[in-house]
Amino acid sequence: MKVCITKPGITSILHFDCRLQGYGNDAVINLVSYHQSTQSLHPxxxxxxxxxxxxxxxxxxxxxxxxxxxxxxxxxxxxxxHLHNKEQQQYVKWLHSLAFIIKKGLESS
Structure with missing residues (x-):
């Protein structure tokens, strides 16, 4: 995950690239960088x-x-x-859409 920390009234950003070392384990920081503004977030x-x-x-x-x-x-x-649940919901929605298209195609044949 990417974490950007700012203070009100200050345009500079402290940017962290983080990851989890397996489910339930420690969070690991891969990189810390300083940016003068949100416009300078490009690599x-x-x-x-x-x-x-x-x-x-x-x-x-x-x-x-x-x-x-x-x-x-x-x-x-x-x-x-949260991301797993969201992905599952999108997959179920896609399956319903696919079933609707197939049903509609069968009815028009």
Missing amino acids: SKYRGPPFRTLDYALQDAFKEFLEVRGINVELGNFLIR
């Missing part, structure tokens, strides 16, 4: 060092920074469940 040529190569104290500080704001494993697991 830059230099994205900084990989997160895992940063000083461990800095890594821990970034993880705590996100957790204080509710970006944690529970949120990640909620998002995964």
Whole structure:
């Protein structure tokens, strides 16, 4: 998941690329980048060092920074469940549409 943190009245953004290490496990930060504004969110040529190569104290500080704001494993697991449910609902809707088209085609034959 991508997390963008801003402050009211300030245009700069702290951007985190995160992932879950398997269902129910720790959230992992892949990358942290700073952008001067929302218009500068496009990928830059230099994205900084990989997160895992940063000083461990800095890594821990970034993880705590996100957790204080509710970006944690529970949120990640909620998002995964939500996306699975949404995908299932879209699939069922598609099946109903397909059944309607087939039924309509059979009736017109």
